[in-house]
Amino acid sequence: MADTFNETRPIRVVLAKLGLDGHDRGIKIVARILRDAGMEVIYLGLRQTTASIVAAAEEEDADAVGLSMHNAGHLALAPKMLAALRDADLDVPLIIGGIIPDVDIPVLTDAGVAAILGPGAPAEQVVATVRNAVAR
């Protein structure tokens, strides 16, 4: 029944940097792009843990979680994030943005990552990717 209300609700996205990765220029740009598309961005910033991201996604009733990864840790960290979301029974899509080599993309999507955004992705693509991931 509650789902009938969702049309009027802005999409809420939790954005975070997981672990020791200080490159936050990209995620700040993405936050602004999503804001300008009418979404509510819950911005967690640097040095988050899987636990803090799960807590934020639960408390904020997030529609999607976005992680920015620029330190080649994605193959190790993304599965941990997916597992943490699954353990918490959170059925929200995980989107990853950053420097992800092409060969790693199928590995991540097979593991359950909903979408991947590379460097230079235009704003429209960022917005459409989030909307599609949430709609699925």
Next chain:
Amino acid sequence: MTIRELDVDELFHAALNGNRRALGRLLTLIELGGSAADAIADQSFHRQHGVPVIGITGAPGAGKSTLTGQLLRTLPELGLRPAVIAVDPSSPLTGGAILGDRVRMDDVSGDHGFIRSVATRGHAGGLALSVPGCARLFDSAGYDPVIIETVGVGQVEVDVAGAADTTVVVVTPGWGDAVQANKAGLLEVADLFVINKADREGANDTRRDLELMLDLSHVSGQHQEYRPPIILTTAVDGHGVDHLWEAIVAHRSHLERSGELTRRRQARFRFEVMSRLNDHLSSMVDTITATIDDRSGRSPASLSAELLNSILAPDAGRLR
């Protein structure tokens, strides 16, 4: 079955059993308004314990979030289970928002407390319309105290004083002078002042300006029984946060002793009934005014009187 398929009763049951996801979902439904929000408002009203509601307000960048984060760290050590409603502005152009208060509170949510970021969604005054309902839900779900952090405000956004039992106004050294301190608005609603970033130059000047302002208030008859204290903090390292909490507790006992708590809660109850009535009426008015044009030959005054009649006694007459 996913959490989004549960109805209000089921969500309440889960939330009272400690399911934070369910509580997060209930907060969303309150924000959306409508019949689900009304059902939640009823349930929270009957289950509420009347826990302290603390408002934290002040200019952008004064340190409200950092201070709130420090309270979130301190309070669980005292056996409390705090909830925070952190309000940030929605864009007037797109409706979007960046809710960034959690950045300053990042290691404190989870088992020890609950943080919800709320966008104003078009509401001026420093809060979102849903804030009183969210505060009551937290109360009924066993959180104590409830902390409301407003958007960064200027001089006149004083909604928080209507939503909280204790209003903390945060200023910083160099924020203004004695004339600013005596202007009407924000400073008048403070139950407590915090001079944050007190390690910076000018903290004592700011304290002096505020003390003078309070002296003048005393002369004009305010603060006869209770004088708002001025607490110096350095939120970034937690300095002074224990004093802040002591002052909040002291204000709470003043509220209880003096009967002011009852008075404030009465006023809040009245205000909530009024704003709900306003909501109902303005949506009725929206529907009716869609049909208005100036060809009826009636003046705005007579037409509005006639429309008011048709709202209050809907069967008595219809606009032709």
